[in-house]
Every structure is written in structure tokens, then in C-alpha cells.
Amino acid sequence: MKEILIPVIILGAMGAIFGVLLGVAAKVFKVKRDERLEQIEELLAGANCGGCGYPGCSGFAQGLCRGVANITDCPSTKPENKEEIAKILGVVVGESVPKVAMVMCSGTCSNVVLNHHYEGINDCVAAARYGGSDKACSYGCIGFGSCADVCKFGAIHVENDVAVVDKDKCVACGACVDVCPHNVIRLVEVRQRTFVKCVSKDKGATLKNICSAGCLGCRICEKNCPKDAIHVVENLASIDYEKCVNCGICASKCPKKIIDFTRPDGTKPYVAEKEEI
Numbered sequence: 360m361k362e363i364l365i366p367v368i369i370l371g372a373m374g375a376i377f378g379v380l381l382g383v384a385a386k387v388f389k390v391k392r393d394e395r396l397e398q399i400e401e402l403l404a405g406a407n408c409g410g411c412g413y414p415g416c417s418g419f420a421q422g423l424c425r426g427v428a429n430i431t432d433c434p435s436t437k438p439e440n441k442e443e444i445a446k447i448l449g450v451v452v453g454e455s456v457p458k459v460a461m462v463m464c465s466g467t468c469s470n471v472v473l474n475h476h477y478e479g480i481n482d483c484v485a486a487a488r489y490g491g492s493d494k495a496c497s498y499g500c501i502g503f504g505s506c507a508d509v510c511k512f513g514a515i516h517v518e519n520d521v522a523v524v525d526k527d528k529c530v531a532c533g534a535c536v537d538v539c540p541h542n543v544i545r546l547v548e549v550r551q552r553t554f555v556k557c558v559s560k561d562k563g564a565t566l567k568n569i570c571s572a573g574c575l576g577c578r579i580c581e582k583n584c585p586k587d588a589i590h591v592v593e594n595l596a597s598i599d600y601e602k603c604v605n606c607g608i609c610a611s612k613c614p615k616k617i618i619d620f621t622r623p624d625g626t627k628p629y630v631a632e633k634e635e636i
Contacts, residue, residue: 393424395447402444404435406511410532423448431455435512435530457549458531460515460524464543465556465572465617466499467519472569487540494520495569498559500543506535552605552621553598560593572617580609580618 396417403416411432413419422428423444430441431453445452474495479486483505486492492501502520514528515535522535522544536544543558555574559566563575576594588602589609596609596618607628610620622628 393421395424396420398447399423399444402436402440402447403433404437404440404530406435406530406532408435408511408530408532408534410434410530410534429453434458434532458546459526459529459549460531460533460535460544461547461554462500462522462524462544463554463556463558464500464521466494466496466570467521467572468502469519470570470572471496471499471520474569484538484540496559496561496566496573498541498543498561499557499570499573501541505538505540506544509534509538548600551600551603553603553607553610554619555589555596555598556617556619557595560595562594566594572615574617575615577614579612579614583608583612 399420400416403420405416407415409415411419411422411428411434413422413428419428419433423430430436430444430448430450433441436444441452472495473493475493477486477490477493479489481503483492483501483503486501486503492503494501500521502517502522504517504522506522507515507517510532511534512528512530512532514525514530515522516525517523524535524544526549531546533546536542536546541558547554557572557574559570559573561569561573563577566573567575574595576591576596578591580589580596581591585606585608586602586604588599588604589596590599591597598609605620607620607622610616610618611628620628
């Protein structure tokens with residue numbers, strides 16, 4: 360009997376000792392949770408879009424509490440919620456420049472020559488890696504909608520084989536920018552109204568044979584810009600936004616009408632009007 364009781368007593372004593380030690384260790388090494396975390400997480404958008412550069416809203420909230428993240432880094436949280444978060448942290452919300460995603464391509468299915476019939480996975484990344492899409496242009500929007508698949512706000516969709524952004528829904532999280540294999544999508548300041556909707560660096564003589572809506576690098580926009588804000592670099596017109604005043608002259612002179620210009624009232628002047636602003 361003793362042969363059974365002694366081991367049982369020893370094991371019981373050891374269990375009790377280890378239990379006490381673990382309880383003491385839990386109290387000594389307990390990591391206190393910042394009481395502000397839960398309040399901040401409730402005020403954040405909860406989209407976990409990654410636009411702030413952190414792994415989800417929880418990670419961003421921790422960064423805020425540690426003082427290593429800025430409230431303005433989150434593109435999807437409402438302004439009034441940011442003000443509440445600032446009060447919790449005892450800081451002031453810095454000024455942020457509103458941005459929106461913009462697709463820099465005009466190559467719809469009716470504008471681009473189709474060089475073959477793609478039968479692979481309808482995914483832009485896969486298509487770019489394994490032969491490309493149906494389109495002859497190797498720079499433009501592939502049009503399979505990988506950007507739409509990763510957008511958690513329903514702000515981007517595909518029309519006529521080109522991605523289109525709904526500016527009212529876009530929060531500039533950058534998910535579509537990161538997934539686009541041709542870097543066709545850019546985050547731009549909302550206040551800017553002039554954009555070159557082409558990214559092809561092919562020479563004009565080559566490009567005009569495969570896309571009727573591509574930049575020819577003709578320099579007409581460059582010659583007519585009164586602020587010297589647009590120049591052709593590597594066969595592609597490029598805008599210097601430090602100089603651009605959104606006058607729209609370059610858009611009115613572009614023979615291909617691929618410079619996107621929006622009036623201050625939000626209207627597009629070149630839908631019906633072809634030459635004058």
C-alpha cells in the first residue's frame with residue numbers, strides 16, 4: 360500500500376507546488392492591457408484593410424497607444440472618430456490630404472488590339488506571370504478584377520476590361536495598388552483633377568498599332584502647358600503636380616484625349632466637347 364500512496368502524495372505535492380509557482384509567475388509577469396485599446400478599436404473602421412501599414416485595426420490601435428502610429432495613417436476611419444481617438448490619446452489630429460485610387464489606363468476592350476485568347480485563371484497576377492491577358496499592350500490594365508477582389512469597400516469594379524474606381528466609396532487603403540501587377544492603379548490627391556490615363560512606355564509608332572487610347576509621346580501637351588508642368592519622359596507624358604494648376608489645357612490639346620481632366624464642378628468637359636475647355 361505504501362508503494363502506491365507515497366508516489367501519489369509526492370506527485371500531489373509537486374502539483375500543488377507547481378500550481379502555486381505558476382500562479383505567482385502569472386501575477387509577476389502579467390502584461391497589463393492598455394485600457395485605451397478597447398476604446399480605440401471600437402472607434403476604428405474595423406475593415407482590417409492594411410492601409411495604415413499595420414496588420415489589422417488591432418495592430419494599428421496598439422501602435423497608436425505606443426505612440427509609434429499616427430491617427431491620420433488610417434484611411435478608412437471617419438473624421439469624427441479620429442477626433443474621438445485623439446481625445447483618448449491626448450493628442451491633436453494632424454492635417455491629412457484626402458486621396459483616392461485612380462486607374463491610369465484608357466485601354467478598354469474596344470481600344471486595345473487582342474493578340475491571343477487567354478484561357479488561364481481570371482486573375483491579373485497569374486495572367487501577368489504566365490503570359491499576359493488577351494490585350495496586346497503589356498503595360499495597361501489586364502482587366503480580370505484582382506483589384507476588385509481585394510477591395511473591402513466595394514469601391515472598384517471592371518467595365519469594358521478596365522478597372523473603374525467609385526470615388527465615393529474609395530478610402531485610399533491601397534489594397535488595389537498593391538495587388539496590381541502592372542502598377543496601373545495609383546493613390547492620388549483628391550484635389551488634383553488632371554491625370555494621364557496611360558502608363559505605356561512604348562514608342563508612339565508602336566503603341567498606335569496596338570492601342571488607340573494610348574499616349575503617343577507627341578509632346579503637344581508639353582508645348583501647350585503654360586506652367587511647364589507636363590513633360591514626356593520615356594515616351595509617356597508625366598505631370599509635375601508641384602507646378603500643375605489644373606487648367607485643363609493639356610487635356611484639351613491631347614489628340615488621343617487620354618489626359619483626364621475634371622472641372623471644379625465635377626463634370627468632364629471632353630465627353631461632348633472635343634477641343635475647348
